[in-house]
Amino acid sequence: MPDILRYLTPTILFALVLLTALFCLFGWYWSLVRNSRGLLPHILLQGGTGVRLPPKPKFSFAGRCHPMVRLDWVLLVLVTAVYAATAFFRLGSTTAPTSFLSCAETGTSVTVSLTEPVLVSKLWYYPGLGTGGYNLEISSDGEHWSTLWTRTAEDGTSTEYYWADAADYAPGYHLEQNYDDLFKWLEVDPVNDLEVRYLRLTARVDRGPLELGELVLFDENGQAVDAAALSQDESPLFDEFSAVPEDISWYNSTYFDEIYHARTAYEHIRGIYPYEISHPPLGKLILGLGIQLFGMTPFGWRFMGTLFGVLMLPVLYVFLKNLFGKSIVAFCGTALFAFDFMHLTQTRIATIDTYGVFFILLMYYFMYRYLTLPAGTTFKEGAPWLFLSGLFWGIGAASKWTVIYGGVGLALLYFIGLWFKLRDWPRSQKDEPAVLVPLGPWLVKTLSFSVLCFVLLPAVIYVLSYLPYAYASGDMSLANLLNITWDNQVYMLTYHQGVHDTHPYESRWYQWIVDGRPILYYLDYQENNMKSAFAAFSNPVVCWGGLLALLSTAVRMVQKRCGRGLFIVIAYFSQLAPWFFIFRTTFAYHYFPSILFLVFALCYIFDEWIELEPEQGRTALCVTTGAAVLLYAAFYPVLIGLSVPRWYTTNCLQWFLSWPF
Template identity: 30%
Template sequence: MGSRNSYKLFTILLIIMTIGYSIVALYQLGSRVAPETFWRPLQAEETITIDFGEIKKFHSIRYFGGIGDGQYLFELSTDNHSWQEKLNLNFHGIFDIYVWKDAVLDGEGRFVRITVLQPGGRMYEIGFLGPDGKEIIPIQNIIQSTTPAHLEGNAQRIADETNTIPELPSFLNGMYFDEIYFARTAFEHLHRMEPYDSVQPFFAKILLSLGIATFGMNPFGWRIVGTLFGIAMIPLIYYFGLQLFKKPFYAFIGAFLLTFDFMHFSHSRIATIEVYMVFFILCSYYCMLLFYQRSFYEYPLKKLLIPLFLSGLFYGCASASKLNGIYSGGGLAFIFLTTLLRNYRVHLKIKREYQDFNNQDFTSNSSNSVMVFPHYTKRIILWCLLFFIVIPLTVYALSFIPLLLVPNRGHSFHDLVQYQINMYNYHRNLKATHGYSSPWWQWPLLIRPIWMYQGQGLPEGKIASISSMGNPAI
């Protein structure tokens, strides 16, 4: 009775802790508001003239760009005849995407003329800030030098969602760190565009795109699915520990430590791919643990194969999420071989007993038991060729379906093979470092946590920063 009450108590505590973590993880995850329409000029020297109705003083512009490089010249005029060059804006379609940025536009005038120097970039929204750098100056009219040949060429779109312009650009209303690669690629998968990130398989980004498809291309949309995976990891760790230790107290300790781990928290709330890989690795090891704990002499073959099948499936999902997941197969193989060795020792013991007592008390039963290990082992190994080679490779290959769906490019099986070669060469030859990196041995010592975000434009005396590190208390 006491044991049953203990299970019930820790299950209730787990539910409370998971709900508490969910509230914190979902709090200020990101805005659900972001510009949706964009202007994409296709011709150089195209101009638009923005009329503010009367002479205004300008401090800066606040703009939100998307995929594609662009360069724009901003000029001011009081009379729509004489112009002063004020800003040459180079928009980088990789590092400047889906984030609000400011650029100085110091001067006064009634008209602003924007000349396209490099076409092709997507400009979602532009806000013109008054002398205090906060007030959005209302636009009266936008005059385009050419008649747009397509909807995306309509310059009116840069000022049709002014309600989305934030008072302060931050991680809450834009991308930060590696979101510029992974969330962008998830968006491209949805819209059958050529994917930017080609150095990792696509499965995690397909999962990430589900949030974008549901909530839109905004910070909440591209972060929510990873956050839900991070939340699900807490009960997963609990039941992993329960299966491992058979005591709910120790299982709860494991879930408690994960709940308050900083790295788990920060990586669950950013639209990158690590959280998916780790989740599926945990699932694959949990299933392999079930296989490890089941004796060949107590379970039918079917109940031994089911956890192996699931382990292989989750292993394929982990590997198709990020290439690092492939390495988890080494641990799975070790546990698998250890399980075979343990059952082989039982087999030898039964075989000796059978030889010692042959034609005596339990000849028939012993004879059947002696045959269990070779009978099971042959079949298990054959099935594992399917579970841990064919199925993972199939999952991995299927993750590249978005590439085959890109129109006009004509991607083929040869392209898929070339993708794998390119990924291998990229990671093999990668020598790039950055100011936030640290050697592997420093990670558990928390000497140099990875720095993901630094707030800009904050009031004096305030800072905003996001780092990924373990919890020193843990």
């Protein structure tokens, strides 16, 4: 009991109210289903009359794909535009240092002199590529030098910087540039202030080239000094004072896995063999397009992910309209996903998960279009849908391995659908001459083409995605490309199996499905009882309501022998089930692909509700969507890192103690 009580907070009342409302909502739905005899549709006899009910239906994916109408395009543009405005708002700084001091080897040194002395109270620096460190020395007269050094603070738990007489110390490279320090502003605040007119920087190169973008000196009043105006020498260390931010935050620096993926994208652009090779390359190549458009700035490395997050919505809307045929279901379903918390947070961070989810959505959409074709459809009519499904599965797999998990579900749906088509293939009837598609040739063509689309094409895409590795190695031969590709697969498998380090925000799949443990990406306590923080987790309406909807969809799938329900259940579990057997360190964002299909499950239930009771169903759908939008607005500050009073997050947003903001 104490372990349970320690997670309780006064704000848990918000969670209890929402959960009660959701259970009542689904209780209402199931009451309606029972009253409509939906649970007993296949009773053999009616009241002893001997009249048989219609035969039990067969599972089938075949059906009509409902087209878009003018209203759909209006609603699609509306929800996409509103979401895009919230997604691109304060996405990241459009400025950052672009000229770098490059040090090719250890011992590289640069000296800068100023026209007048400056009392230095602290300094900032902005590392670029490479890892290593710098020995920083300052002098007021050019003869007596002080070096930056570190020591353990009095509390014994932290390290503090101080200036020491360089004559008494060997060079110490205490201005560090580690792999997790790149493309972010770092602060050094020595305990003693010294006057500086001459500055000397000497590099230690661990992995080159070692690049330093900007060095900022602060005077005794804590004001940044435009050293370029005082410098007698031109130096890339002081040439971009306009790029210096007012403060250091996520807005102008890398955070979480951006330190890997944004850097890797930039290394591909520069033709440098990447440091981070724990995922396939294509996601980082897509990410790099934003850098090429807007420079190596926070906005540049986050742009493509946010754009793909926006582009998911039109695809989803068309998918839902094709699936259910109701504009209100397509609109509200798209809004539920648009205003899901994780959809916003994950697409604004420069990692590769966004691209995986985008291609998962596309590959399932085109597979669904193929499966809905009735048995007897010509090979030519079905081939484009198979090709597009395989194409986007291949592109997605070359972006992140989580798409391969979805490929298992895709294959299962394909073979189940193929069996349905073979079972229902039209046979010519006696005395009814008809032109029918021959089954044998159709099956041979379909299977052969499927191998091309889902095996050969993805394999080619996957191998070609490693061309930047081959280019950086200096050998573009096919043999080298294949060797690099194979070696990287071995490395990735070994790497991910070995990730078992504990993390304060790690979580398992059974926590994801109930929003049990969000992952905190950023936290900064500020003056005046303000704070800036954001975390990745799902909108409780989508997470909890979607889970109830998924369970209901599974039941109704069996009761109605419904192909649409089967499609949704398989798609959801193909993304989640592999995590049942993965015991490495995992986080809430791994649930992102599955959240997509929670929305499908919600739409499935509300679509049936509208079929049974149109007014009730529409009202329930709109109220549910409205609740999700209200929560999105309430939690928006802790989804993008806006500064808010601490009382607001504590008294309104921290529904559980495991929610870390």
